[in-house]
Amino acid sequence: MIRVGVVGASGWADASHLPALTSLPAYEVTAVATTKQASADRVAAAYGVRHAFADAAELAAHPDVDLIVVSVRVTGHAAVIRAALDAGKHVVSEWPLAVDEGEARELAEAATASGVHHAVVLQGRHSPSARFVADLLAAGRIGTLQSAVLVAAGDPFGGDSIPAELAWSLDPASGNSILTIMAGHFLATLERVAGRFTEVSAxxxxVHERVRIGDTDRTEANATPDQVLVHGLLEGGATASVTIHGGNGRTPDGFLLKLAGSTGTLTATPVDQGPFIHWSDWEIRVDGELLTVPDSYGTVPIGIPAGPPANIAALYQEVAAAITEGRRPDPDFEAALRHHRLLTAIERAAASRTPQQIP
Known part of the structure; x- marks a missing residue:
């Protein structure tokens, strides 16, 4: 049994990590932490957790915790991760790992040196739909992949308004934007299916110099992108074209993935309108024929809610297996660093108007 402490338990983790962890037999949530003791106590009571803290370092040092989940704002990741590593605890961090590539490199090096197991929540890599499509491509179902096209909604980032609770994201130093969050997750899922980028133009x-905050008339300056446009080359020589468009909706209008091969074409769209590509089940067609994802790809126990908890639960199953087998989880902090390098290359390509190689 892996005993888990969740830092940032009253926010995103309450809708994703905690439902996943409390449904997996390999884990026991023994501690939670938030910035306020009252909210930590509420979450602990809701999930039957023994320990509640208002101090992440105190949670990290507690002997009843083996693994620490980092689900706070990106600017707070490094401090919690370092506290976990100093305490010799395994650590699972939400994506993005860090505010930029430099900080990601420092954290990856520290985690590797510590000898603990570490993983990052790029849950689209564990999507049953994405894994099935990757296997179809590997088996030559559409021949040799020649091009990949992804069009996806980046709501609630990139519109002329933003929810008040995300207003802090308008500063690039926050590490939280349509590029880092939405493109980060979407591109990781695309790479799981079609292979890694080797070169990008972007x-x-x-579009919006100022953005309205929530339902108010107040506006704030915006210094982050509203759209992400990427063209590139993938391993194997296929081309890729990605458009992530911003919007104001709390429920996005989904995505379209089109993979053109030498002998056929595969398309994927969300089964239900709204979910992002790394959350949702996909409707998959090859040359118009509807395919069903085999049950063998759905390894998450029955009872875990669809949406974010499902693929995050699959990630936690991978982490538990890696700890048991004494190997690195996929994706770990080194994989996260490589993904940060991809985003850095996109920024450089956009700024210089020249293609960039991916280190």
């Missing part, structure tokens, strides 16, 4: 248009 544009990062900023």
């Amino acid at each position: 544009r990062l248009p900023r």
